[in-house]
Amino acid sequence: MPFENTLQCGDSNQIIGAMPEGAVDLVVTDPPYGVNYRDRTGRTVKNDDTLESVLPVFDQLYRALKPGGFCISFYGWNRIDRFMAAWKAAGFTVAGHMVWTKDYASRRRYLAYHHEQAYVLVKGQAKLPGKPLADVQPWVYSGNKAHPTEKAxxxxxPLIRSFSRRGDLVCDPFAGSGATLVAAALVGRRYLGVELEERYCRQARTRLDGVVRHVAEPTLLNWQRSAELS
Structure with a gap:
């Protein structure tokens, strides 16, 4: 089974569990939050009714991650007790917390929700970055056209640039529309994604095909120019 520059459609526990130990350099993911999410158009996220099959994936990610590697996971604030317990049980240490501020409210209940959040987790000891990323970042709205919880x-x-190097393998076990994989490819990283729903796998693969062509164009143009000059 290929684990490089590919999107696998299936169960993350099985696919990540089949990876060699220490093969992944960085994990960036936005898992289902276990909140039965439904957007304004009625779209839902598969497996979002329970965390029973979601949280065990972090055990597999810890094993597949290199020592000193980072896992950046978005999460739902009202399930943070479950997520934190699973992260620590897997072996991760909390290295930081990030917040993205929105200029709009994504939901209104007791509060108007104007932010997204993620924890930065690490396996073992990691080198400190020369220029740490600010823990408060501006939000960019994706439009959620390809997926109900799509991240831009x-x-x-910026997460991938800050916590990995060119050529590293970036993994997203809950790939959705493939945004993490697209970002990885655009900044010169290898990628591996896993997505449970076939319709999103198709969308993400189409998206990635376009990115591969886009990344290849400068190389092709340089080759053509060299050929013209020779």
């Missing part, structure tokens, strides 16, 4: 590539790219 502009939100994910």
């Amino acid at each position: 590539v502009e939100v994910l790219s």
Whole structure:
């Protein structure tokens, strides 16, 4: 089974569980939150009614991650007790917390919700970055056209640049529309994604095909120019 520059459609526990130990350099993911999410158009997220099959994936991610590697996971604030317990049980140490501020409210109940959040987790000891990323970042709205909880590539790219190097393998076990994989490819990283729903796998693969062509164009143009000059 290929684990590089690919999107696998299936169960993350099985697919990540089949990976070699220490193969992944960075995990960036936005898992189902276990909140039965439904957007304004009625779209839902599969497996979002329970965390029973979601949280065990972090055990597999910890094993597949290299020592000193980071896992950046978005989460639902009202399930943080479950997420934190699972992260720590897997072996992760909390290295930081990030917040993205929105200029609009994504939901209104007791409060108007104007932010998204993620924890930065680490396996073992990691080197400190030369220029740490600010823990408060501006939000970019994706439009959620391809997926009900789609994150913008502009939100994910700084994370990948800051916590990995060119050529590293970036993994997203809950890939959705493939935004993490697109961001990884655009900044020169290898990628591996897993997505449970076939319709989103198709969308993400189409998206990634376009990115591969986009990334290849400068190389092709340089080759053509060299050929013209020779």
